[in-house]
Amino acid sequence: MDHENVTVTRGTRSTLPIIVAVHSTLLGQAIGGCRIAHYPHWRDGLTDALRLSAAMTDKAALAGLPHGGGKTVVALPPGRTLDAAARRDVLHDVGDVIAGLGGRYATGPDVGTGPDDMVVIAERTGHVFCRPAAAGGSGDSSEHTATGVLAALRAICADRFGSAVLSGRRFAVLGLGRVGAHVLRMLAAERAILTVADVDETRRAVAGDATWVSPEECLTAEADVLVPSALGGLLTPATVPRLRCAAVAGPANNQLDAPETAALLHERGILWAPDFVVSAGGIIHATAVELHHETTEQATTRIAGIASTLTGILESARATGTTPLAAARTAARLRLG
CATH class of the missing domain: 3.40.50.720 (NAD(P)-binding Rossmann-like Domain)
Incomplete structure (x- = not known):
């Protein structure tokens, strides 16, 4: 395994498996979405996190971004659903794990999450992007x-x-x-x-x-x-x-x-x-506007470069x-x- 850091823990509030994989920070802070999805076993979620974080390193490098790759996966057992309170607990657990990495990794939306969820994660860590524009973020990517x-x-x-x-x-x-x-x-x-x-x-x-x-x-x-x-x-x-x-x-x-x-x-x-x-278009826009404070026009030009x-x-x-x-x-x- 060529990852720099892999954290697998049980959420203190949700008791669900929280997996955060940091593949590379060679070019800068690792970035990658937060996925909440069902898996037959939490180890399948770990496999997904490892593969997706490695792919994100390649995505960021080829997009010319000063970032490496990472990924968060919350592995839901088959049939498990989240009500509003349980979802908030999961997102706070995710925020705590990311906060513990000391800025090596920032997360955004992925399968099973959206900009509003990033606001909840941001209650526990500032290392998050793609929050709604009304909350000071770059919005839906x-x-x-x-x-x-x-x-x-x-x-x-x-x-x-x-x-x-x-x-x-x-x-x-x-x-x-x-x-x-x-x-x-x-x-x-x-x-x-x-x-x-x-x-x-x-x-x-x-x-x-x-x-x-x-x-x-x-x-x-x-x-x-x-x-x-x-x-x-x-x-x-x-x-x-x-x-x-x-x-x-x-x-x-x-x-x-x-x-x-x-x-x-x-x-x-x-x-x-x-x-x-x-x-790569979504992550190019989100990091350009929200993390590096470029204009929308600059971000659009970067996306066209794909x-x-x-x-x-x-x-x-x-x-x-x-x-x-x-x-x-x-x-x-x-x-x-």
Whole structure:
């Protein structure tokens, strides 16, 4: 394990497993979201925290941020729900653990948390970002993440099809949560042809004129680009042979079940954009505005740079005969020294 620090403790108020993984502070304070999710066992949450924090180091490095990677995971047992009081206890427990790290790590929203939760964590530690604008923060990062996804989609279409124009292209958007819904809206505005799905049937209300299908059908839909926008791990040796797309690019974290799966995509001629590059828009905006006090215009310019970063990675992969994953990790290691 190459992490600098991993804390696993039982919350003093909630009694739930609180996991905080700090992967690297080489470039500066580690950053990464706070995830509250169900896991079969708390060790599965630990595995998630280790993988996500390492990916965040690469994400920050490739985005040009003066930060390293970290992650918080609260591992809920199957079937466990949180009422308002229990949720507050969990968030205070998280804040205490982060405070104990002495500034080495700051957290923001992730799966299962939002800007309002960051306000509660901030009652215990100042090392938090993406609080609501009314509370002095940078607000919900999901739209900025989606803006970065659009930049990445233009870059991957330019590389794969010779044109960055999204109009008339077929996209399969799998997952219509906060980020996925924004991506769908932006693609619809570009007049793309859309197939969409979510495990939550109520999300059908945001599908608009897009074709609604089951998650399994969306994963294997005939499309130019598959856009994974929910939880990770969907690209596996079992699913890759069934894909019917030319490229994969989306904001879901840890899309590959294992690094070796990148080679399977490469062998099939499916161009995969590393998720830690595609999904960087939210963290770029939040850290630029809230932690480094840049203007919104400066942050927007940084987000647009995701396109050139991804283009460089794809060109490097092609020139060296490697996968985009290998090229991205090489680029990140170069920045980390």
